[in-house]
Amino acid sequence: MKTKKTNAHPGDLFVVVLPDGRYGAIRIINQVDKSLLIAVTTYLEPRIPSVSDQQLQMILIQNRFSYKNESAISWYDGKIPKDFLYIGNIPVSEHEKMVECNKYSGSLSSSCAHPVYWEWRWLNDRENYENEIQAERLKREEENKHRIHVPKQMMTDVEFWTYISMLDLQQKDEEDAASPLVMKLAKTSVSNIKRFDETLAYKLYLLDTKEHAKQIGEFAYNEEEDYISADGFLYARCAAVAKGKFFYELALNSPCDMPKDEGFEILISIAHEAYVKRTGKEYYYGTGCSYESFENKEGWR
Structure with a gap:
């Protein structure tokens, strides 16, 4: 059936x-x-x-x-x-x-x-497939090579990591884990939600380097193949942030300490969810820094 x-x-x-x-x-x-x-x-x-x-x-x-x-x-x-x-x-x-x-x-x-x-x-269809993957990456690079990544108004580190500490990582379901943080943010101002989003994007941007991509476990960046899943790397960076200030700063300064075979995709949706709960409207906002993979040009040289 x-x-x-x-x-x-x-x-x-x-x-x-x-x-x-x-x-x-x-x-x-x-x-x-x-x-x-x-x-x-x-x-x-x-x-x-x-x-x-x-x-x-x-x-x-x-x-x-x-x-x-x-x-x-x-x-x-x-x-x-x-x-x-x-x-x-x-x-x-x-x-x-x-x-x-x-x-x-x-x-x-x-x-x-x-x-x-x-x-x-x-x-x-390997040749065409490889060419498509490479073309997608080059397109992203071309579209963003002239972009200057400068965060707008951010939270203080103390504010940001206090919010991140509200994640309940003992929960197996990402939505359940994120719920306390979403609910807390939703009770604040729209400008505060945007400041959280700006700070998160910047933290993720700083982890967007080739050396960090090499250290995310089974599906890490392969220099010989010159390939890594852009989404997989993003979600691994999300996991590093979700683990809190101490872990994040350790991984930022020592790429070998990046989470292995972990992800926390919902982190990049938290500002959106909080905004919707706060206003009842969709969230349309572009952060000064992009959290997408390969955007940190210096990190991928």
């Missing part, structure tokens, strides 16, 4: 539309509280599969760029997105129950299924 499903259980199979219009499939192989261990299957076809398709029991092995025979599995937080199509359940085997994974990829979205498409491109 093909239907929408908002909750999830180990063994559940979901189909996702890939960038080229074909279908990919992911399977949940473990669940801890609100976190899901997602496996990308080898399924890649122009039609929606039936639950009996053998490819749905096969986990994709990745070899593109810096990957070396690595299983496409990762932990995600959040509810099942609306664009996930539930097709059935294949009970998790005893072997699968023993699978260990320390990779965390942030909030669950349809992009979790994209590795099967990227691997297909790597095998069947």
Whole structure:
């Protein structure tokens, strides 16, 4: 049966539309509280599969760029997105129950299924794929090479780290972890929310260096391949900030102390969430410094 499903259980199979219009499939192989261990299957076809398709029991092995025979599995937080199509359940085997994974990829979205498409491109259209990745990076660099990154009005360090200390990192769900900080910021002024955003962007910008990118764990920057996931590096920098002042300053001055295989994606959404709660309107604001990866030109020389 093909239907929408908002909750999830180990063994559940979901189909996702890939960038080229074909279908990919992911399977949940473990669940801890609100976190899901997602496996990308080898399924890649122009039609929606039936639950009996053998490819749905096969986990994709990745070899593109810096990957070396690595299983496409990762932990995600959040509810099942609306664009996930539930097709059935294949009970998790005893072997699968023993699978260990320390990779965390942030909030669950349809992009979790994209590795099967990227691997297909790597095998069947590698030159164009590599050129596209390089072109995207060069485009970002060209668009921003003349930008001067200067923060606008920021909080004092004491103010900023006091707010960051409100994150409840004992919570496994990012939204739950961020909630105390969002609620506190939402009770302050709009200008204060923007000052928080400015300070956060600047802290993330300072960590945007090649040396820091080399130290984020399994998917760190590979100099030979000249590749790293821009989003993955951003979320790792978010994790460094979320851990507080002492950890951040240690990592800033000693890149080898960057968090390994960790992320805290929701951090860059906190100002937006607080603003919406405060005003009931959408948040449109550009910080003086960009937190996006590769924006710190000096750091990537």
